[in-house]
Amino acid sequence: MSNLNASSTIKQNKASIQSEETGQTEARLKQQPENDHLLEIRNLEVAFPLSKKGMFRDNRRWLRAVDNVSLNIKRGETLGLVGESGSGKTTLGRAVLRLVEPTGGEVIYRTGKPNPSAKNSSGIDDTKEIDLRTVPMPEMRNFWRQMQMIFQDPYASLNPRMTVRDIIAEPLIVNGLAKGSDLNDKVMEIANICGLNTAWLSRYPHAFSGGQRQRIAIARALVMQPEFIVCDEPISALDVSIQAQILNLLKELQQSLKLTYLFIAHDLAAVAYAADRVAVMYVGQLMEVAPTESLYYQPRHPYTEALMSAIPNPDPDCEMAPVLLEGERPDPASPPPGCRFSTRCPYAVDRCKQSVPELQPVAQDHYVACHRVNELTLKGALELAG
Amino acid sequence: MNQNELLRVEELHISLQMDKGSLPVVNGISFGLKKGQILALVGESGCGKSVTSLSLMRLLGKGLEISGGQILFRHPESGDVTDIAALGSNDKAMRKLRGDQIAMIFQEPMSSFSPLHTIGEQIMEVVRLHRKVSKLDARKRAIELLDKVGIADPAQAVDRYPHEFSGGQRQRAMIARALACDPSVLVADEPTTALDVTIQAQILKLLKDLQQEMGMAIIFITHDLGLVAQMADEVAIMYMGNVVEHGATRAIFKQPQHPYTKRLLQAIPRLGVIQDKLQSIEGSVPNLFERPVGCAFNTRCTEQQRDACQQRLPALRAIEPLGLVAQQGTAAVVSNDVGVVNSSDVIHSVACHLIHTEAVA
Numbered sequence: 026m027s028n029l030n031a032s033s034t035i036k037q038n039k040a041s042i043q044s045e046e047t048g049q050t051e052a053r054l055k056q057q058p059e060n061d062h063l064l065e066i067r068n069l070e071v072a073f074p075l076s077k078k079g080m081f082r083d084n085r086r087w088l089r090a091v092d093n094v095s096l097n098i099k100r101g102e103t104l105g106l107v108g109e110s111g112s113g114k115t116t117l118g119r120a121v122l123r124l125v126e127p128t129g130g131e132v133i134y135r136t137g138k139p140n141p142s143a144k145n146s147s148g149i150d151d152t153k154e155i156d157l158r159t160v161p162m163p164e165m166r167n168f169w170r171q172m173q174m175i176f177q178d179p180y181a182s183l184n185p186r187m188t189v190r191d192i193i194a195e196p197l198i199v200n201g202l203a204k205g206s207d208l209n210d211k212v213m214e215i216a217n218i219c220g221l222n223t224a225w226l227s228r229y230p231h232a233f234s235g236g237q238r239q240r241i242a243i244a245r246a247l248v249m250q251p252e253f254i255v256c257d258e259p260i261s262a263l264d265v266s267i268q269a270q271i272l273n274l275l276k277e278l279q280q281s282l283k284l285t286y287l288f289i290a291h292d293l294a295a296v297a298y299a300a301d302r303v304a305v306m307y308v309g310q311l312m313e314v315a316p317t318e319s320l321y322y323q324p325r326h327p328y329t330e331a332l333m334s335a336i337p338n339p340d341p342d343c344e345m346a347p348v349l350l351e352g353e354r355p356d357p358a359s360p361p362p363g364c365r366f367s368t369r370c371p372y373a374v375d376r377c378k379q380s381v382p383e384l385q386p387v388a389q390d391h392y393v394a395c396h397r398v399n400e401l402t403l404k405g406a407l408e409l410a411g
Numbered sequence: 412m413n414q415n416e417l418l419r420v421e422e423l424h425i426s427l428q429m430d431k432g433s434l435p436v437v438n439g440i441s442f443g444l445k446k447g448q449i450l451a452l453v454g455e456s457g458c459g460k461s462v463t464s465l466s467l468m469r470l471l472g473k474g475l476e477i478s479g480g481q482i483l484f485r486h487p488e489s490g491d492v493t494d495i496a497a498l499g500s501n502d503k504a505m506r507k508l509r510g511d512q513i514a515m516i517f518q519e520p521m522s523s524f525s526p527l528h529t530i531g532e533q534i535m536e537v538v539r540l541h542r543k544v545s546k547l548d549a550r551k552r553a554i555e556l557l558d559k560v561g562i563a564d565p566a567q568a569v570d571r572y573p574h575e576f577s578g579g580q581r582q583r584a585m586i587a588r589a590l591a592c593d594p595s596v597l598v599a600d601e602p603t604t605a606l607d608v609t610i611q612a613q614i615l616k617l618l619k620d621l622q623q624e625m626g627m628a629i630i631f632i633t634h635d636l637g638l639v640a641q642m643a644d645e646v647a648i649m650y651m652g653n654v655v656e657h658g659a660t661r662a663i664f665k666q667p668q669h670p671y672t673k674r675l676l677q678a679i680p681r682l683g684v685i686q687d688k689l690q691s692i693e694g695s696v697p698n699l700f701e702r703p704v705g706c707a708f709n710t711r712c713t714e715q716q717r718d719a720c721q722q723r724l725p726a727l728r729a730i731e732p733l734g735l736v737a738q739q740g741t742a743a744v745v746s747n748d749v750g751v752v753n754s755s756d757v758i759h760s761v762a763c764h765l766i767h768t769e770a771v772a
Binding site (some may be wrong): 036109110138234235236238263265266267268270271272273276291293294295297298321322331332334335336337338339340341344345347349350352353354407 | 613616636637641674675680690695
């Protein structure tokens with residue numbers, strides 16, 4: 026699968042391999058009642074060419090920022106996505122919304138609200154499945170109404186030349202959803218919900234502090250009444266005392282508006298607070314996906330263990346004993362042949378360096394990509410801390 | 412200045428000079444630093460912690476001036492005391508201290524290296540500035556330093572450019588450069604904020620090892636309370652240019668006294684604790700132009716306030732040791748940790764009208 030420049034026969038082979046893999050993934054997905062999945066990401070790949078295409082030959086090298094990632098997002102949950110910088114978590118978040126174009130795989134989106142009464146009687150409801158990758162770009166706009174994004178840096182994501190009212194109203198105007206007094210009402214309502222003083226709506230972003238700017242960005246995302254929001258490091262640019270406000274706001278909004286979040290962050294303590302399930306990414310691939318409790322306190326992947334051990338504990342009596350990883354993260358343009366983590370893993374054996382481990386279920390909702398998952402006993406966050 | 416102190420900051424004022432007058436940024440803060448000690452300056456953006464650290468190196472940016480107070484530095488060998496605040500930022504004496512006795516590591520390793528010179532050249536520059544050594548010896552020293560901070564294959568790495576290093580490697584290289592002349596004081600301004608947790612853990616271990624091995628004193632500037640708990644011996648909590656609470660790490664974390672410290676500790680997500688809702692601090696840090704009259708925290712304080720809170724800035728005063736000892740008696744079960752050793756000789760002081768009631772009368 027490493028040669029994208031292959032001839033057509035190889036491409037066909039690749040396609041068949043991929044469909045087999047998809048088949049396996051689907052079989053795995055069937056274990057769950059499917060209706061609660063808002064999004065199913067299947068074998069998603071985002072590759073960036075490292076050089077230009079030649080005139081006669083395409084011998085480009087590719088950097089796979091996201092490599093064969095399969096992940097479900099359940100309706101109404103917060104799925105945390107953690108990993109080091111450069112692990113591809115932001116790219117994955119953007120690829121789901123097609124803000125960067127995926128180069129392979131599927132993003133299945135279930136539109137429409139599931140109908141509980143229909144589910145009870147016949148198991149059929151009025152949801153529709155759409156592979157977002159097959160949607161023509163002009164039509165993506167219809168989906169972006171339901172799928173929004175909150176960016177990391179509220180100093181960069183708001184246009185300094187627009188008033189707050191215009192910033193929040195813009196999505197409605199662009200989509201032709203409201204005008205006149207209706208528009209104004211909607212903006213006021215959402216500003217209220219997000220804790221913004223409506224008397225300040227005619228000010229410009231520079232007049233606001235970081236926390237308030239992030240509230241504006243949240244209001245802009247919510248004004249479209251989306252059901253899914255990608256939160257890309259929404260609190261990492263904010264002060265400690267403000268982070269708690271924004272985390273609380275996101276949680277309240279989720280409950281009152283029935284939102285689903287993909288919560289990308291590297292602050293592991295904040296993710297533990299915000300997320301229902303957490304996915305751990307390393308160099309473009311998923312290492313472990315599990316409910317938050319299990320992931321933090323009973324991690325099954327050595328990389329997760331290392332991450333958990335490195336969380337600084339705000340208790341001076343608990344001395345940290347971090348698992349110190351040797352060496353450097355591999356270059357995503359030329360990842361190691363076996364498990365991506367094998368170059369730094371303290372438990373790696375020969376097998377790990379040869380073949381790529383599959384993401385396998387080890388418990389209810391708990392998936393791990395590690396050859397030695399059944400041999401290792403790993404420690405969770407607080408065990409190591411004290 | 413205390414005999415065993417390397418550095419003593421006394422009533423330091425820093426202000427921003429503007430057309431219309433001057434705006435106080437740091438409001439008379441004082442602290443001391445002993446050999447081999449790690450002092451954490453904690454606060455949110457705009458509280459003056461970075462400005463304070465830059466003033467120790469006399470690297471304040473345009474418009475910022477030390478408008479009062481002293482920064483006393485005791486030369487570890489000769490014992491001579493220099494007032495850094497009284498020197499010009501480009502004086503020979505200051506240039507001699509900077510990078511030699513007092514060194515700094517910055518938050519952004521990418522912007523603190525020149526992209527046009529190799530890492531080796533930039534370390535050698537510091538060595539040759541302060542020591543009379545040949546280029547070859549300086550290069551040897553650079554390789555030795557890179558090895559010390561754990562960079563693989565230092566003999567090769569010394570000739571690489573900053574862009575060829577990863578974020579963690581660059582941060583290590585910056586530490587190597589800061590260590591070039593075995594400084595007695597290292598100022599670390601958010602040294603791990605730009606890094607991932609696993610690399611952060613490596614850097615922290617490195618700093619702690621260096622501190623123990625070389626007896627280096629570290630001023631550690633951060634807003635991450637988790638790091639403070641793990642790294643520091645002593646903590647100063649800053650809010651709007653004032654130290655509002657100062658004490659041994661353990662005292663600050665276990666018996667916080669100032670309402671701001673208390674709320675800050677409650678606001679952080681903690682592992683192993685089920686939190687339905689985080690206790691956030693409402694509002695935000697006021698703009699420097701809109702400094703509240705009285706206690707700077709009075710706009711966000713949820714305690715029952717006194718008149719004095721709205722009228723006068725509370726002074727930083729030691730809290731009654733009796734109360735602390737009584738409380739420590741219960742905590743003394745945990746006797747093996749570092750905090751207790753220090754808490755005996757570090758005075759826990761707080762700037763709050765609600766605690767120093769006699770000040771109100």
